[in-house]
Amino acid sequence: MVHSHEQARCCPDCGVRSGRPHSWVRTRPRDLPVAGRRTGLTWTKRRWRCVNGQCRRKTFTEALPSIPPRSRLTSRLRTSVGEAVADRGRTVVQAARDFEVSWPVANTAVTAAAEAAEGHAAGDAPGDRRDPTREGEVPPGRGARRR
Template identity: 45%
Template sequence: MLNDATLLLDLDGVSVVRVERLADGRRRVHLVTADEAARACPACGVRHPVKGSAATRPRDLPYGEAGLEFRWHKRRWCCREQVRSRRSFTEQVPQIPARARIATRLRAWAARRVRDAGSTVIQAARDLRLSWRP
């Protein structure tokens, strides 16, 4: 599902399904997985049936003055292979790996900021106006 909003975000492997404006002016962007390879088990490489769903809130570089909040609606899959190291897994894409709270480009920006500008991680986060939640 490639659309203009998806191209604007430049997050390969996910698609924008809708955007809503929050009371504080930020926009919540609802994403779904567009990469069919994300269905395959990372351990065995086989495609399996859907087990359920999950929603995550990965952080990314800010976009616009009010910022964006992502809500990634992904599917949970059940691995049925005899020799398996995991029983279930969720979809992942290279820019937002499994169990990651932040996109790889945000992680790279923060690392460069700390390395090159001598900032602390907290200072880099404040510069991005991010609200870090556990």
């Protein structure tokens, strides 16, 4: 599959679109299995020179939302590992084994899935929640006891 994404040529630091190629880099990110078999994905991507003289980054590689920079797994695979534990009742060890990833990778995916679910349940982004106990409010059922 060939895919062109305009933002892939933009410097991640300054955002300037580059027109000066530097070299080619080959990466093999892991994706979801198909019919129970591991898929072979090879991405030959460009390394670009940043054309902004004020930017501290001299070169950068193309990146897509589904394959972040320096990631060895696609976002789909990470999400599926997290959902296997959060939604389907698998343990972290079982999900790691089923998707052929390490335990730390599976655990990080589960943590991300839990934070995303918590944010959706609260109706806001995970970092935007307020803590009523820090603001002096007393949660229901936690008031002073009567004797």
